[in-house]
Amino acid sequence: MHEFESPLKPELAEITRVKTETGSLKTFTVSFSDKKTLKKFSFAPGKFMMVSIFGFGEMPISISSSPYQKHSLQLTVNAVGNISRAMHLLKTGDKIGLRGPFGRGYPIQRFRKKNIVFFSGGCGMASIRSAVYAVNAKKELFGKLFLFHGCKSPQELLFREDIEKWEKEGDFNIFVSVDNPTPDWKGYSGFPTDLIARANLPVENTVVLLCGPQIMMNIAMQKFKDIGFKPEQFFVSMERLMHCGIGKCGHCNIGKEFVCVHGPVFSGTELEKMHLAEG
Amino acid sequence: MGYFLKKNNLLPYLEFLQKEKNLNVIVPVLNRNSASCFEELSDANAKNIFLDSRTWFSPKKFFLPNREREFLFEKKASSLEIHETIKHSQKVIFGMRSCDLHALNVLDKLFLDFYGYDLLYRNKRHTTLTIGIDCKKESENCFCESMQTDKPDFFDLFFWEKKDGYFIEIGSERWEELYCKKFFEETRETKNKSAEKCKTRLNTKELEKIFEKNFEHKIWESESERCLSCSACTQVCPTCYCFTIKDFFLLDGKNSERYREWDSCQLQQFTKVHGGIFRQSRKSRLRQFVMHKLSYYKQEHNLHLCVGCGRCISVCPVQISLVQIAKEIQKNPLEGK
Numbered sequence: 060m061h062e063f064e065s066p067l068k069p070e071l072a073e074i075t076r077v078k079t080e081t082g083s084l085k086t087f088t089v090s091f092s093d094k095k096t097l098k099k100f101s102f103a104p105g106k107f108m109m110v111s112i113f114g115f116g117e118m119p120i121s122i123s124s125s126p127y128q129k130h131s132l133q134l135t136v137n138a139v140g141n142i143s144r145a146m147h148l149l150k151t152g153d154k155i156g157l158r159g160p161f162g163r164g165y166p167i168q169r170f171r172k173k174n175i176v177f178f179s180g181g182c183g184m185a186s187i188r189s190a191v192y193a194v195n196a197k198k199e200l201f202g203k204l205f206l207f208h209g210c211k212s213p214q215e216l217l218f219r220e221d222i223e224k225w226e227k228e229g230d231f232n233i234f235v236s237v238d239n240p241t242p243d244w245k246g247y248s249g250f251p252t253d254l255i256a257r258a259n260l261p262v263e264n265t266v267v268l269l270c271g272p273q274i275m276m277n278i279a280m281q282k283f284k285d286i287g288f289k290p291e292q293f294f295v296s297m298e299r300l301m302h303c304g305i306g307k308c309g310h311c312n313i314g315k316e317f318v319c320v321h322g323p324v325f326s327g328t329e330l331e332k333m334h335l336a337e338g
Numbered sequence: 339m340g341y342f343l344k345k346n347n348l349l350p351y352l353e354f355l356q357k358e359k360n361l362n363v364i365v366p367v368l369n370r371n372s373a374s375c376f377e378e379l380s381d382a383n384a385k386n387i388f389l390d391s392r393t394w395f396s397p398k399k400f401f402l403p404n405r406e407r408e409f410l411f412e413k414k415a416s417s418l419e420i421h422e423t424i425k426h427s428q429k430v431i432f433g434m435r436s437c438d439l440h441a442l443n444v445l446d447k448l449f450l451d452f453y454g455y456d457l458l459y460r461n462k463r464h465t466t467l468t469i470g471i472d473c474k475k476e477s478e479n480c481f482c483e484s485m486q487t488d489k490p491d492f493f494d495l496f497f498w499e500k501k502d503g504y505f506i507e508i509g510s511e512r513w514e515e516l517y518c519k520k521f522f523e524e525t526r527e528t529k530n531k532s533a534e535k536c537k538t539r540l541n542t543k544e545l546e547k548i549f550e551k552n553f554e555h556k557i558w559e560s561e562s563e564r565c566l567s568c569s570a571c572t573q574v575c576p577t578c579y580c581f582t583i584k585d586f587f588l589l590d591g592k593n594s595e596r597y598r599e600w601d602s603c604q605l606q607q608f609t610k611v612h613g614g615i616f617r618q619s620r621k622s623r624l625r626q627f628v629m630h631k632l633s634y635y636k637q638e639h640n641l642h643l644c645v646g647c648g649r650c651i652s653v654c655p656v657q658i659s660l661v662q663i664a665k666e667i668q669k670n671p672l673e674g675k
Contacts, residue, residue, distance in 0.1 A: 065422055065457035067408060067583075092417075113411040113418060114594030116585045139612035154418050272613055300611050302583045306453035309580030310601070310608060312630065315638040320453050334553055337622035 066305050069111040069156025070096050074149055075131060081215045083138045084182060085147055086123065089155060090131040102126055104189035105164030105270075105296055105324045109304045110134060111156030115145040119301040119319070121270075122160065123185035125192030135185040135217070161304040162323050165190050165268055165294050174202035174261050178279055180209045180251060180271025184217045186296050186323075187270050191225070198230050203261060205232045209251030209275065212239045234258060251275070255282040262287040270296040273335070280327065293327030313338050341506040342525035343497070348504070349387070351521045352379055355430055359515070361467070362429035364400060366393045376400065376431065391477035392435045392647055396576030400431060401445060401462050404600045408458060408583070413592040423458070430467040430494075430516065437480065437647040439470050440487035441576035444643060448579060452639065458598070467516055470496040471504075472530055479648030481538040481661060487645045488536075498529045505529055538648065540661050541668065542632075545642075549633035552667045553625070561663060562621040564656040569602035571627060571650035571658075577643050578602070603627055628660045 076088035091097040107121045118140070124133035138147040149155065167190065175194060179187040187208075194201055206225065210216050216235065225231045240248040247254060252275065267283055269276045280293055299311035299318040311318035314334050316325075325333070343351060356363045356379060363379040368388040375395035377383055410421040434442070449459035470493040482488040490496050494513050497504035505527040572578040582601040587594045601608055603626045609616035617623050635643035644660070651659040 063457065065408075066454055067457070068420060068422060071418060071420070111596075112585075113413075114585050114587045117583055117596075137612070156420070298611055298613065299616065300609055302581070305456070307449065307456050307579070308582065308601070309603065310582070312603075312626075312634070314629075315634040317453075337617055337619060338553075338626075 067158070067303060069109070069117070069158050072155050072157045074151055074153050074155060077149070077151055080135065080217050084135060084215075084217055085138070086133050086135045087146070087149070087155075088124075088131050088133050089157065091157065092154070097130060100132070102132070102160035103164030104167065104193045105186050106160035106162050107186075107304075107319075107323060108132075108134065108157050108159035109161065109301070110136075110142075110146070111158075112142050112145045112149070113154070113156060116142045117156070117158075117302070118142045119161075119304065121186035121189070121296070121323070123188050125189065125196065127192070127196050135182065135188075137182045158304060161319055163321065165296075165324050167193050170194070170266050171200050172202060172264070174204070174265040176205040176207065176260060176265060176267040176283075178207045178251070178267055178269045178271070178276075180275040181211070181215070182217060183269075183271030183296070184208055184210075185270075187268060188218055188221060190268055191221075191231075195225070195230065202264065203232070204230055205234070205258065205260060207234045207236075207251045207254060207258075207279075209236045209238070209271070212237055213241050213244045232258065250278075252278045252282050255279065256286060260286065266292050266294060268294050268296075273298070277335075290327030290331050293330070295325055295327065295330055296323045297325060298323070340508070340525055340527065341522040342500075342503055342527055343506060343521055344503040344523070347521045349384060351518055352432060353384075354518050354521065355516065358518075360428065362427050364397065364429060364431040366433040376433070387433075389433060389471060391475070392437065392473070392480065392649070393433075394649070394653070395574055396441065396647070396649065397431050397434060397438055398441065398445065398576050398579075400429070400466065401442070401449075401459055402579055402581065402600070406458065406598055407595055408598050409596040411585075411594045411596070425461060426465055428465050428467075430469060432469040432471075434468055434470045434493070435473055435477075435647070436470065436490040437482045437485075437487050437645045438576055439468065439490060439492045440482075440485075440645045441647070442468070443492045444577045444641060444645065445579060446492075447639065447641065467494045467512060468492075469494065469516065470509075472496070472498050474499055476536045477648065479538055479651040479659070479661075480646060481536050481540050481648060482646040483536050484538070484540040484542055485642055485644055485646030486542075496529075500527060500530075536646075538661055540646075540664055542642070545664060545668075546633040546636040548667060548671065549629050549664070550637070552672050553629075555667055555672055557663055557666045558621045558625045561658055562619070562624045565604075565620050565624050565658055566656060567604045567606070567620055567623060568655065569604040570653045570655065572602040572604055573600070574649040574653045575631075576645060576647060576649070577631075580608070603630070624658070628663055631660060632664060 071092040072089045078086045111117045120134045123135040138144045234254045236247040236251045302308040306317045306320040367383045367386045374393040376397040412419045449456045493509040496507040631644035
C-alpha cells in the first residue's frame, strides 16, 4: 500500500457471477478490476472483506470461497439490511468496492494432524465453507473430519451441492439438521446442537470451528464441554457491527478486543475472558 | 533563555499568525449561549476569547470533524471513479489545556499508530500546530492530576501565564513556524510551578483491573437507572473517537458520497446487527463508556483513554460521574474476586 493511500478507500471489483442460494441468500463471485491487486490478493479462511455498495454503504462480509481459488473470491450475502438488500439487486458486470481481507482467520496451519469439527448455523456456513475448502484441499494433513450444519428449513439449506459432494467423497462425517422440516426432508429435524452427543466424536486431539448465531454457538460449546471438550479446543467466529475494519471506528469493541482486528475468530480461552453478554 | 509575550500583544500576535503566517487560527471563545468552544478567530469573536477555564467542547472536532466527506464516487460510462477528500489547510490551535494536549496524544496513538494509520486524521494532524496554555485554577470537575495529564506535553508552544504576559515554552521542532520577532521578547523567566491542586481526586492504581473484576457490580444498574442515553458525554469528551460511515446519493441519480460521522456507544444502534443489538440495556452502554475510558484502553495500550478533563461530568444532565462510579467500586468491590 502506498504510504498516503487511505486504508478506507475501496478497490473496484466486478461481479462475475451471481448464484441464488436460498430465498434470502446469494453468492456473488467477484474479481478485482485492477490486475495487480488481484494477483497480490490472498486470505486465510475466517477473514472478512468490507464490501461497498456505492451510494448505500459498506458492510463486513466473510469470504466463503476457497483460499486456493485463484482470480476471484466469493461473498455469500444475506439480504437483511439496506446495503445487503441493495447488493442483492446487482447483476453480473456491476461494480462494487472491496477492502480487505481484515481480521484474524481460523489458524488452520495449527490444526495439522488434529481431528476437526466444523459447526455452523444458518449463514455462518459462509465462513465455515472457506475453512472446509482449505482443509479438504490438503485433507491428508488432518485427522478425522466432521461437519455439523443447522438451518431453519430444507429450503434454507446453504451450499447444498457442496455438502452433497463432500458427503459423496466420504472424507467428512456430515450431520445436517433443520428446525422446521418439510414432508420430504429425510434428515434430522431439530437443532444441530442436539446431534453433538450422538456423533461419537473423538475428544482428544480435536478442534472445533464454530460460526453461526451467538445463541447457537453458546449452546454448542456447552454441549461440547459436556462430552469433555476444553475451551482451548474451540475457535469461534464472532459477529459485530463494523464500519472500518482497522480498529478505529469503535463499533466492534468487546472489552479490550476489537473484533475486526483481534477477531473475528477467537479461541475459546480468549472468549472466556471476554464480556460476551452486553459487553 | 526563553521568550515572553506581553498580554496586550496576545491578540496582535494571533492576528499576526493569521495574516502574516497564513494560518487558520483557532481560539477558545465564549459564544452567545455562554458555551465555550474552539472557533476560528474572526473580527466578530476576537473580543470573546475565553481563557478562564477549559472549554465546554473539546478541540477534537478539528481532527475528527463531527461530519466530513470521505469519498466522492463518480459514475462514468463503464466505470466508477473514487475521489478522496484531501484537505491541507494549515492551522494553529491556541489555548489548548494540558488535558487537551494529552487527549490529542491519545488520538495520535490510535489514528497514526495502533493497527495502522487513518488518512483523514493524518492529513489534518500534520497540518496543525498547537499552542497550549496553563491552568491558573482548576476547572469544574476536572481531575487531571489523578490521570497524570497535568504536566503539559505534546505541544509546539506552551504559554505559561505570568502577571503581565506569558512565558513561552518551546515543545517541538516545528515551533519556529510560530515565531514572531516583533512580539517575542527574550526573557529569563521560567515556567510556573504546578497550579492549584484539583479538588476531585481519583486513585488510579490498578483501576483497570478493579473495573474488570467489577463488571457485574450493582452500581452499573443503579447509575444507569437515571441515564438518559443522551450521548452528551461522548460528544464533549476529547478522546471519544467512535465514528460511523454512511453513503448518500447525490440528487443527480448516479453519483454518491461517503461521509464519516461521530457515533456514540450510548446509542442503541451503535451495536445493531441483523440478529439484534449487542448492548441493548442502558446499563451495558453506560458501562461501556466508563470502562472504555478507565479500563479497556489501559489494558490494551497501557494508556488511559480518560484524560481527567471532567467535561462528561459537567455536561451530564443527570449528574452521572465516572469518578463517583470508580470510587464506589473501589469502596465496595464485589466479594470473592
